[in-house]
Amino acid sequence: MRKERLEDIGEKELIFRLGKFMPKNQTSDDCALIKTKDENLLVNNDSLVENVHFNESTICAQDLGWKAVISNISDLLSSGSKKTIGITISLILPTKTEWIWVEELYKGINKALKKYGGIILGGDCSSGKEKIISITALGIQGELELQRNACKPGDIILTTGIHGLSKLGFMLQSKLNLDNDVSLSENLKSKSIEHFCRPKVYPNFLKNLLKTCSNKKIRRIGCTDSSDGLFQALQDLAIASNCKAIINYEKVPKDKDWPKGDKWDEYYFFGGEDYELVFSLPKKWAKKLCKIDKSINEIGYFAKGEASIEFSDNNKNKLLKNTPFKHF
Amino acid sequence: MRKERLEDIGEKELIFRLGKFMPKNQTSDDCALIKTKDENLLVNNDSLVENVHFNESTICAQDLGWKAVISNISDLLSSGSKKTIGITISLILPTKTEWIWVEELYKGINKALKKYGGIILGGDCSSGKEKIISITALGIQGELELQRNACKPGDIILTTGIHGLSKLGFMLQSKLNLDNDVSLSENLKSKSIEHFCRPKVYPNFLKNLLKTCSNKKIRRIGCTDSSDGLFQALQDLAIASNCKAIINYEKVPKDKDWPKGDKWDEYYFFGGEDYELVFSLPKKWAKKLCKIDKSINEIGYFAKGEASIEFSDNNKNKLLKNTPFKHF
Numbered sequence: 129m130r131k132e133r134l135e136d137i138g139e140k141e142l143i144f145r146l147g148k149f150m151p152k153n154q155t156s157d158d159c160a161l162i163k164t165k166d167e168n169l170l171v172n173n174d175s176l177v178e179n180v181h182f183n184e185s186t187i188c189a190q191d192l193g194w195k196a197v198i199s200n201i202s203d204l205l206s207s208g209s210k211k212t213i214g215i216t217i218s219l220i221l222p223t224k225t226e227w228i229w230v231e232e233l234y235k236g237i238n239k240a241l242k243k244y245g246g247i248i249l250g251g252d253c254s255s256g257k258e259k260i261i262s263i264t265a266l267g268i269q270g271e272l273e274l275q276r277n278a279c280k281p282g283d284i285i286l287t288t289g290i291h292g293l294s295k296l297g298f299m300l301q302s303k304l305n306l307d308n309d310v311s312l313s314e315n316l317k318s319k320s321i322e323h324f325c326r327p328k329v330y331p332n333f334l335k336n337l338l339k340t341c342s343n344k345k346i347r348r349i350g351c352t353d354s355s356d357g358l359f360q361a362l363q364d365l366a367i368a369s370n371c372k373a374i375i376n377y378e379k380v381p382k383d384k385d386w387p388k389g390d391k392w393d394e395y396y397f398f399g400g401e402d403y404e405l406v407f408s409l410p411k412k413w414a415k416k417l418c419k420i421d422k423s424i425n426e427i428g429y430f431a432k433g434e435a436s437i438e439f440s441d442n443n444k445n446k447l448l449k450n451t452p453f454k455h456f
Numbered sequence: 457m458r459k460e461r462l463e464d465i466g467e468k469e470l471i472f473r474l475g476k477f478m479p480k481n482q483t484s485d486d487c488a489l490i491k492t493k494d495e496n497l498l499v500n501n502d503s504l505v506e507n508v509h510f511n512e513s514t515i516c517a518q519d520l521g522w523k524a525v526i527s528n529i530s531d532l533l534s535s536g537s538k539k540t541i542g543i544t545i546s547l548i549l550p551t552k553t554e555w556i557w558v559e560e561l562y563k564g565i566n567k568a569l570k571k572y573g574g575i576i577l578g579g580d581c582s583s584g585k586e587k588i589i590s591i592t593a594l595g596i597q598g599e600l601e602l603q604r605n606a607c608k609p610g611d612i613i614l615t616t617g618i619h620g621l622s623k624l625g626f627m628l629q630s631k632l633n634l635d636n637d638v639s640l641s642e643n644l645k646s647k648s649i650e651h652f653c654r655p656k657v658y659p660n661f662l663k664n665l666l667k668t669c670s671n672k673k674i675r676r677i678g679c680t681d682s683s684d685g686l687f688q689a690l691q692d693l694a695i696a697s698n699c700k701a702i703i704n705y706e707k708v709p710k711d712k713d714w715p716k717g718d719k720w721d722e723y724y725f726f727g728g729e730d731y732e733l734v735f736s737l738p739k740k741w742a743k744k745l746c747k748i749d750k751s752i753n754e755i756g757y758f759a760k761g762e763a764s765i766e767f768s769d770n771n772k773n774k775l776l777k778n779t780p781f782k783h784f
Binding site for chain 1: 459460461462463464465470471473474477478479485486487488490492493494495497499500501502503505508509541542544546548549550551552553554555556558562565566575576577578579580581582583584585586588590592594
């Protein structure tokens, strides 16, 4: 009999099984928490694999370097990091890779570090069949612990920014066939390519959270980033916190030029690589935060019930049948 | 004109160029030092790539997991880590990989962590064309900083253990043609395979160093590990510390059954993956340490002069013409 292979298991089940190898006190979060005598540290690892996460026709080396850093800093921020210490870079590159490509990659890496903080702590390079950029980032845990399993029924669900743009940017860069019935504005096109190639993160997020907090007893906030898509982020929060996410479709913020239609909803909710923060807060706190940070929007709330996602408008629940992007 | 490729550059030059991207205060060491308010941390990353660092016919998944952890702990110890906090594991695996292989890999990883300390802090898994195990390990810096650039003229050069065994183990596992003129003892064969598949490290090294130190002013010791071979380790120390290593061939400890001959010297000095510690100490300290730790041997000394390696017996200098194993 043929032995069970990874392709038979699927991504979710694989992650679940790998989690079983970890000590019980480790959480389902992207970042690991390291307790030291004084400050707690956050450590995160993210790998980008050629032809799985990127390919040369859609993103140049400098943008790729930028993005590899951003994807790690986003994970740190979504865990409550108040400062990025630095990163180690492990490169696997085919021997035929041009040196200029490596230089450009590091240019992008250093630009992102210059903007968001942190230094290159070390790195190594080996040869391999395909390009892989594996970055480990270290941050310092701030006053609030942001974790997937800290959402509570009654909490308001919020997101930073707008979703779907990165997916559209990817499709434009890939010259994939888009919906022929719509004509996209030049503004939306260039914004989407920018989101895909040079995503941004929210270094002031933690500060604003602290500024608007009126109940100092709350030390844990439910949060993750939407690197695997808005739906995946909501699902991860719902499962880890064991409650139901109710989404108000009308409240979900879209770009003013974003086309209507099921396909465009799919791009929006399942697109991925947006690096927005998806989190939940008690009502008062949520209102205060939205007032001082205009990039943040309320999109729904958590309720008691089976870990799942529902739209408050029942017509929209057909959207949920779609399968998110798989890395496996 | 064809642009310069990594294959044109060579491993040493590539590492040198990558070093230029790092801040000036970072050293040439395998581990990066992170200063926190209380304790300093060491962070290390090491990747094992299929068909570059391993292949399925020479090492099983469980041994590979063990070895991936050991190669990281060895780097931490050679930088003066007093405790391994834990590791993050980034796996790239072809989708046709059998689940049992992953289970066995983690069994080996957990066995090594159980023996030498540390926990799995996190990890992720992506698909790719070839198997890659990339581990980031975190340790706590002990009282002594062990760094490549801290050797001094007049220091005695010492190593733990015996070299060459891992290389012989690799050749036996690969069923490569060995020297037909020698018959190897069964004891040497099994010891070599053990060294290759289940290398060990020296968790008491730092304790013994501190116990035998009579000059408390010395806080930095020249040290590295021999993961890339004894010669490479000596060369790295000599270059980083800018002094000349003089090796006494007669003093270099060999297994009692190790055959004689140029080929066997080559395996010994250039073999790699031995994970022994190569370091230098003031004479008194060296003598005291060798007395309490019988696994440690004096093999030469550092002198003023061009960063290089020389044998005190001039006849042996022809050995130096060999090129060490390249990962690029």
